Amino acid sequence: MSVPFTNLPAKATLRPARFNVSIPQAKLDELQTLLNHSKLAPDTYEGSHEDRKYGLTNKWIREAKSVWEKQFDWRKHEEHINSFPHYVAPVVDDGIEYNIHFVALFSDKRDAVPLVLLHGWPGSFLEFLPIISILRKEHNSFTLPYHLIVPSMPGYTFSSPPPLDRDLRIQDIARIFDKLMVGLGFVDGYVVQGGDIGSKVGRVMAVEHASCKAIHLNFCIMPEPVNASKALSTTEEIGLIRAKEFLRIGSAYALEQATRPSTLGMVLSSSPLALLAWIGEKFLDWTDEDPPLDTILESVTLYWLTDTISRSIYPYRQVSSTLFTPGSIGTHENPIWHINKPFGFSWFPQEIAPVPRSWIETTGDLVFFRQHTKGGHFAAVEQSAVLLKDLEDFITQVWK
Template sequence: MSCCRQEVAREACYHSTVLSCSATGVYRMIAEVLVALVLGAVVYVLLLKQRQEVLQTEDGWWGLGEPHETPEDDSIRPFKVETSSEEIEDLHKRMDHTRPFPALEDSQFNYGFNSKYLQRVVSYWRHEFDWNKQVEKLNRYPHFKTKIEGIDVHYVHVRPRNLPEGTSGVPLLMVHGWPGSFYEFYGILPLLTEPENADDLAFEVICPSIPGYGFSEAPHKKGFDSVCAARVFHKLMKRLGFAQFYAHGGDWGWLITTNMAQLEPKTVKGLHVNFAPPAKPGFRMVMSVLLGRRFPKLFGFTDRDLNRLFPIVQKVMVESVKESGYMHIQATKPDTVGRGLNDSPVGLAAYILEKFSTWTDPEFRNMEDGGLERNFSLDDLLTNVMIYWTTGSIISSMRFYKENFGKGLNQKHAAIPVYVPTGFASFPNELMHTPELWVKQKYRKLTSYSPMARGGHFAAMEEPRLMAEDIQNFTRKLEKRKRK
């Protein structure tokens, strides 16, 4: 019995030892797995950071002739919009000699700007529009010019008033597109710089004119594209003393501010856009086009997304073709049609204002007056046209398409994601609808995606309050400030 008990004891000891060793081995294995996971996570983060590629660019020279040997004049000069009786007389003379042409019966705006309604616009422009009064309105805010890379860059700079001592406004760069101008933002400027709610952020807003647009000098050499504009505007903001700032853009302003975020992601604190057509279709985007109508929840599609996207051929492809004829002209031979527009104020008005009709709401194509005065006043619309006319900038503005599209669709910036916190305002009548999934493909830190109640392509001008509120909410989120 004694020998038996000893044998049992040895057996128990053996099993205890085995279990102990086994447990130790399991713990060691778990520890090794955890270490491997941690190391893997560290490596992944490091690789992710390496993959956050920054867009590269080099300084340019867009002035006449060769760059000066002496340093460029970096002074900031006050600027004032001016007019003269000779300028107005010449405009009136050209309008008086325009040759009307009858519109087709029942054509509305489906053939372009309706000729019958155009006569009403021209009559108002000729006999009622007061350019002197609008010049005073333009000069309501301070204008400046400064020379960057050989050309004069114009901008409006509006500082908030009545701020507590020792505080400053939140710097915000706002960039327009074509066929708009800095004037697009005149309705939103007081809402941003003098907010009605005392708890809202007060912004210090800088609205530059893209070189070749309005009062910014046109480049004298080929090659000035969106990346060049982004680089110039970064230099402008540095010259104004801003180490960091927020940026907003629509139309070309979307691409320019996106390029700014790609060039200097640490300088742009936040990017807000209301236009973001996908640059390159990724796998999930392609699958969403193929399967999104049948499995919308799989791609996060809302009823609004489905209504705007499908059927894809009609809603995206056909509609894009209907509204992109101008783009093909300007991306290939801008100087040809541009010369005619530069000579004829009526032709220029028809070419520009047609976009303010159909890009505001595609249904306006079926109206005799294009719905033009439903969302805008003729005074505001003609003021924008006059900025192009008096500066003779329609040809140079159209060349911007040639410079961008002429380099192909595989430019470096098209493949580089944006890692700057981004807010997207999705207006229901925008030219191209971009679901949240598609926006995230490019903008990896999408902080807010806001389906807006109404509005189209020229949203800042059409719906300034909605746009101001979305910019306010987006910026407040990043600044981590809440309303009281």
Template sequence: MRISVLDVIFDFFSDNMWWIQIFAVLLLFRFVSWVMDKMNNGKLEIGDGWWGPGSKPHTPEDESIRPFKVETSEEEINDLHQRIDLARFTEPLEDIRFHYGFNSNYLKKVVSYWRNQFDWKKQVEILNKYPHFKTKIEGLDIHFIHVKPPKPPAGHKVKPLLMVHGWPGSFFEFYKIIPLLTDPESHGLNYNQIFEVICPSIPGYGFSEAAHKQGFDSVATARIFYKLMSRLGFQEFYIQGGDWGSLICVNMAQMLPSQVKGIHVNMCFISNGTFFILMSLLLGRWFPWLFGFRERDVQLLYPAKKIFSSLFRESGYMHIQATKPDTVGCALNNCPVGLAAYILEKFSTWTNPEYRYLEDGGLEKKYTLDDLLTNIMIYWVTSSIVPSQRFYKENLGQGIGTKKHDKMKVFVPAALAAFPCELLHCPETWARKKFKNLCSYTHMPQGGHFAAFEEPLLLAEDIQKFMGIIQKK
């Protein structure tokens, strides 16, 4: 019996139709992703804005930079203590640990320490160990700290580095990493790069004035921080951020590709290459090589159901703050104990999701109560919990990935430090969909969402590595 070539081809396709269909679908998704990438190569417009009260005045804005000092008073402390004394606690369920949120048994311990041992005046002195300043930009009083190297080594060019925090953090997150970047030699570190560090407070957070009008989002923040750097005399600079700080830095890089010489992030907002990411998440466990996944990526991403269960478990706050921030904010702004529980719960599970299995939420494994309560106090004394939550509504109120910058790429030299306990792991192949000049990608050995606060040495080392790569180019 003679078998024709056509018969062989027909039999091959019949026997392998399932794999051929998968391959065709993958090719289609690759093509669609390529087309969409090509469509989003633009530059983000800088624009302008006015976020102060009333109409923008006709007179030029005062561009002076004023020294600022964090202060407190007996009245402020007494008011806090009175409110703490009136707190009501609900008994937790048996063996509940942190599965329902902040365990109220441990909360009593934290509150007792806050009321009887925590020394806010001492912490104010610590806050003031770095120089603070304020300046008016687009109608808002912008707060920042600016730390210069005490003794820059001869022959080393000092690099300006803007570091941007997120929610529910503050500029205080960077207090441990600043000396490692500005004065490494005094801390026993042999770094080749020396920085002067600028850490602003996002408007509406801490000591930066909140916007008085709707629409103040990450793009507006990026523009204000660019104006801040320009006002400080920096025409070229480097930027670093996590959480909202990551998005703000991305917007700055999209807006100012000539001025931003490098961007380092420890959280990646994934909004490019959606088709590729979806397919890689569905099939990457079986075909990791096809999507560029490393063994560590597979460990952190699968089983995929853990991603969705984690996002469901940890994103309730986001839905509230992106829709009705003022409602829950009213309660938090009036009750310090409620504010502490609401914020500190994030420092538990966002540092390590496994900490929810512990009675104390693992809070004191990586932080001291003094450090944690200092961050809480920054929110409390400035009444900034409500405007900080509004930032979610301004950025996410119309849906995730709906803004122009969400689909735009970043072309400046970039680095991602991927900490294993971050809220969502971002493989290098995903990051390259956003950062087209990704010079450094590091699987960090440990750490979670609050990298600078939790693992300052690891983050400083990765920033140094990135700067060394840029310097060699």
């Protein structure tokens, strides 16, 4: 008898291997030792500001370190992670074989819609486990309306790292993921959902690959387009203030990741406490409400145990190339990647750059738009049910 949600589509040509997350105890012991000996910075004026005006507070990092050392249980998280079906599939692209890790729920419903969910930085496949959990509770394999595929980008967690002898760009990731989806049997088409870097990859998949039939995003950082409407709602005006503040005081990390990724990767790979500070700050600043510390520690621990950080920031060299153009909010959306397919968008007020609908409309054929009053950059985690409802309504509207 087959395990629920594991029957591959009949047209699949790839034969992915089942995968189990099992971190060697020696790596966990090493992490514990490093944490025990990680030195905390001395208290400073900058580190005393509870509003995090100058970054994390000494109080937060001290308490987070203590919880990580004494209370956090990776094996408990590992057990939850392994409750979902994991796979690794070989995808050959430009003469290189990548082993792409992904979480998947395959449906036995004949008209199930293939849906690929794309994470960003500093995210991972963990971002979409809450949405998958909702659907797994509501459906069995014969009623599940979607095939859910959550791949790890090259360099992230359990996917192969980028090659050492050549650059890896957004277009390459899009092509690899399209080959993955087609190889899994979705030759008649699929839908993409993405945020952060996943939105960039998804946009290219929608434009350059015929198999992608529709796309839903929740991130669209961009400068003001010349042909956008000047009439803005009060909510949109507030969103633009937040976007400009992000550019002014919150985007220096992106410039560092874009211009000195090698040096930064070395620094963050040398200390788990440094990694916690770098990533933890983003989880706190980019969300509507501070997420539970356990959620932050799970993501940071996964990054540490899989040596992800130094291999994961390469997309910033490409997507941040125009981030700091004077007066600009974010990277220019390349005109060749204008979406000429059904395009949906979910707008959350505490996104790092919540730009107006009229701006987003200039980047594609926007047929679905929904504005929310709560939620931030990690919408799939913060507002799982809300984002899922948007996605389901969008698919109902556009999938034929």
